[in-house]
Amino acid sequence: MARELTVAIAGLGAIGLHLARALDAGVEGLRLVAVAARDQDKARANLAGFRTPPALVSLAELAQADVVVEAAPAAIFEQVAVAAIEAGRIFVPSSCGALLPRMHLVARARETGARIIVPTGALLGLDAVRAAAEGEVSSVTIETRKPPRGLVGAPYLDQHGIDVAAITTPTLIFKGNAFDAAQGFPANVNVAAALALAGIGPERTTVQIWADTTVTRNTHTIRVEAASARLTMTIENVPSEENPRTGKITPLSILACLRGLTSTLKVGS
Ligand SMILES: NC(=O)C1=CN([C@@H]2O[C@H](COP(=O)(O)OP(=O)(O)OC[C@H]3O[C@@H](n4cnc5c(N)ncnc54)[C@H](O)[C@@H]3O)[C@@H](O)[C@H]2O)C=CC1
Numbered sequence: 438m439a440r441e442l443t444v445a446i447a448g449l450g451a452i453g454l455h456l457a458r459a460l461d462a463g464v465e466g467l468r469l470v471a472v473a474a475r476d477q478d479k480a481r482a483n484l485a486g487f488r489t490p491p492a493l494v495s496l497a498e499l500a501q502a503d504v505v506v507e508a509a510p511a512a513i514f515e516q517v518a519v520a521a522i523e524a525g526r527i528f529v530p531s532s533c534g535a536l537l538p539r540m541h542l543v544a545r546a547r548e549t550g551a552r553i554i555v556p557t558g559a560l561l562g563l564d565a566v567r568a569a570a571e572g573e574v575s576s577v578t579i580e581t582r583k584p585p586r587g588l589v590g591a592p593y594l595d596q597h598g599i600d601v602a603a604i605t606t607p608t609l610i611f612k613g614n615a616f617d618a619a620q621g622f623p624a625n626v627n628v629a630a631a632l633a634l635a636g637i638g639p640e641r642t643t644v645q646i647w648a649d650t651t652v653t654r655n656t657h658t659i660r661v662e663a664a665s666a667r668l669t670m671t672i673e674n675v676p677s678e679e680n681p682r683t684g685k686i687t688p689l690s691i692l693a694c695l696r697g698l699t700s701t702l703k704v705g706s
């Protein structure tokens with residue numbers, strides 16, 4: 438019989454709290470044992486109704502679990518990642534844009550025996566992109582359209598004097614590669630980073646970000662030209678109530694990813 442994996446989560450926001458609740462409700466082969474939060478009182482209140490409340494611990498202590506899920510702001514990514522990787526754990530980052538400038542962590546994980554598993558998150562089709570990337574791929578692009586409020590707070594907007602609240606028609610606000618997109622929009626386009634990691638890397642992956650007043654959903658369209666196939670895929674994510682930058686599917690995707698770590702039947706590569 439497959440052994441049970443213990444799980445810890447950094448951050449109890451739109452992703453972390455939903456994931457924690459789902460794990461607490463019971464998932465075969467996985468046991469939530471610890472969480473870390475910024476606001477301890479709020480976290481205690483949120484955990485009070487849990488069937489088996491996890492321990493409320495520091496970021497470093499999360500690494501006691503077999504699987505460490507990061508669901509916190511990108512600014513603390515490194516703290517969570519380093520502790521998990523040094524302890525040889527399975528590290529599952531939500532803020533995967535923060536991994537792009539820190540690929541040395543992958544080399545370090547190879548030394549410590551840790552694994553870094555980037556979930557599909559708010560995106561789709563990374564199984565097909567990975568398959569295509571086993572062969573020849575000539576181009577990978579992602580076009581992201583979000584309601585303007587889903588882009589608020591991005592450093593790129595400040596740096597370029599863009600006020601998304603004043604936008605009244607669909608406006609292309611960024612065109613460049615996935616590396617620069619992740620730097621400029623650390624809380625908005627983790628999907629572009631995941632796509633880049635699945636496919637042909639952050640320098641060759643092209644990203645367009647639109648502040649689109651005509652959409653109510655965070656909409657991502659991937660286009661891949663490969664020797665084996667041509668892929669065009671779109672996902673339209675319902676923004677979560679807690680954080681409109683984050684699609685509701687994200688914690689569900691991470692849950693599906695975690696199930697895949699222990700399930701006997703696993704579907705998709
Ligand atoms: N990979 C993907 O497809 C997606 C990734 N994301 C990313 O996932 C991350 C989390 O997203 P959300 O849950 O929507 O964010 P959120 O803002 O709703 O939640 C983050 C939580 O982390 C907590 N936090 C802040 N500092 C902390 C600290 N020092 N220790 C412990 N907790 C701390 C906050 O209090 C908050 O509860 C973000 O970086 C976001 O950009 C979001 C959507 C999709």
Ligand SMILES: O=C([O-])CC(=O)C(=O)O
Binds near residue numbers: 559656685
């Ligand atoms: O990629 C992200 O960071 C979030 C996103 O676009 C979504 O949830 O649709």
